[in-house]
Amino acid sequence: MNQNDTARHDALVLKVRERFGNAVLDVDRSFDDCALIVDRTALRDVLLYLKNEHRFNLLMDIAGVDCMNLPKYRERFELIYMLYSVPDDLRVRVEIAVPELEMDVPTVSDLWKSANWAEREAFEMFGFNFVGHPCQKRLLTHHEFVGFPLRKDYPIMGGQWCTSTSDMTEELNEPR
Amino acid sequence: MGIDQSILPATKDEAGIVTTRLDEIVRWGRKNSLWPLPFGTACCAIEFMGVVSSKFDISRFGAELVRFSPRQSDLILVAGTINYKLAPVLKRIYDQVAEPKYVISMGACACSGGFYDNYATVQGIEQIIPVDVFIPGCPPRPEAILDAVMKLQERIAIEPVTTRGRPRRHEVTEKMKDPR
Numbered sequence: 001m002n003q004n005d006t007a008r009h010d011a012l013v014l015k016v017r018e019r020f021g022n023a024v025l026d027v028d029r030s031f032d033d034c035a036l037i038v039d040r041t042a043l044r045d046v047l048l049y050l051k052n053e054h055r056f057n058l059l060m061d062i063a064g065v066d067c068m069n070l071p072k073y074r075e076r077f078e079l080i081y082m083l084y085s086v087p088d089d090l091r092v093r094v095e096i097a098v099p100e101l102e103m104d105v106p107t108v109s110d111l112w113k114s115a116n117w118a119e120r121e122a123f124e125m126f127g128f129n130f131v132g133h134p135c136q137k138r139l140l141t142h143h144e145f146v147g148f149p150l151r152k153d154y155p156i157m158g159g160q161w162c163t164s165t166s167d168m169t170e171e172l173n174e175p176r
Numbered sequence: 177m178g179i180d181q182s183i184l185p186a187t188k189d190e191a192g193i194v195t196t197r198l199d200e201i202v203r204w205g206r207k208n209s210l211w212p213l214p215f216g217t218a219c220c221a222i223e224f225m226g227v228v229s230s231k232f233d234i235s236r237f238g239a240e241l242v243r244f245s246p247r248q249s250d251l252i253l254v255a256g257t258i259n260y261k262l263a264p265v266l267k268r269i270y271d272q273v274a275e276p277k278y279v280i281s282m283g284a285c286a287c288s289g290g291f292y293d294n295y296a297t298v299q300g301i302e303q304i305i306p307v308d309v310f311i312p313g314c315p316p317r318p319e320a321i322l323d324a325v326m327k328l329q330e331r332i333a334i335e336p337v338t339t340r341g342r343p344r345r346h347e348v349t350e351k352m353k354d355p356r
Contacts, residue, residue, distance in 0.1 A: 142260055156295060157293065158295045159298070162263055162264055164264055165265060166261075
């Protein structure tokens with residue numbers, strides 16, 4: 001944690017607001033962190049802007065959240081992108097709300113290679129559909145698995161038997 | 177094993193003949209030369225390294241020749257968490273192990289899923305392959321693993337030599353209480 005992170009976050013938020021206006025729905029500044037809650041239609045533009053103009057060259061992780069039965073949230077799912085800038089030693093989060101009936105999200109696997117597996121994990125665990133992903137297959141659960149285990153309505157002990165090992169030729173033939 | 181007194185050599189320098197039953201000598205050989213295959217997936221496998229190493233030394237029980245090919249081993253030591261994605265791999269490796277084959281389930285995860293009460297973890301490997309000895313613990317002490325090997329040796333010493341029609345576990349357990 002850098003001493004002047006707060007000031008740098010202030011400057012960043014100002015610039016992002018200036019550029020995207022109403023697409024920035026909210027800014028969460030708790031615990032010395034900075035989270036930009038943006039409109040889902042503007043997600044890819046915001047991430048592209050942060051990567052190109054503010055040197056956020058590392059996508060650390062993509063986290064899904066199931067907000068089922070939490071009245072505070074407008075939509076059922078949330079998707080959180082955690083960015084880190086290696087040259088500036090600065091972190092920022094970008095969050096979007098995703099409705100249950102419309103889970104298409106644009107992929108960012110062409111911007112950061114780490115998004116490839118992170119998006120596959122978010123897909124298998126919550127059911128987000130990353131439009132344009134080169135190989136949207138299950139990553140941690142097996143290929144015969146049905147359902148999305150980190151959704152709140154999935155039974156916690158709902159293990160599913162796997163009868164065969166999976167074929168990985170598609171991953172191997174992916175362009176890199 | 178017994179020695180037939182009538183055919184003992186007359187002097188010490190002459191070669192002697194030891195007679196025994198075939199079953200006995202095969203069992204004796206089997207129980208003292210187990211070739212373990214460590215199916216290590218978690219921290220229990222680290223504990224197994226301690227058992228093989230000099231301080232605890234599993235070679236005192238004839239089971240030190242660790243092999244990483246199922247075709248060269250006859251004892252699978254499942255040490256660690258087995259999840260549903262890995263289940264078909266474990267089953268196939270078990271199928272490839274040379275007969276007669278034995279399985280030791282090491283640690284809480286392999287025995288019952290441990291504290292992984294969730295959708296990803298198999299709740300005990302006995303749902304996939306038959307287990308001869310369970311070792312509780314998280315991870316078990318090296319002494320517990322040696323104890324399991326000794327328990328397995330006790331079992332091998334009384335079980336039929338032919339692999340076909342191996343007795344079910346409860347029959348063997350009954351017999352272990354009274355080997356005669």
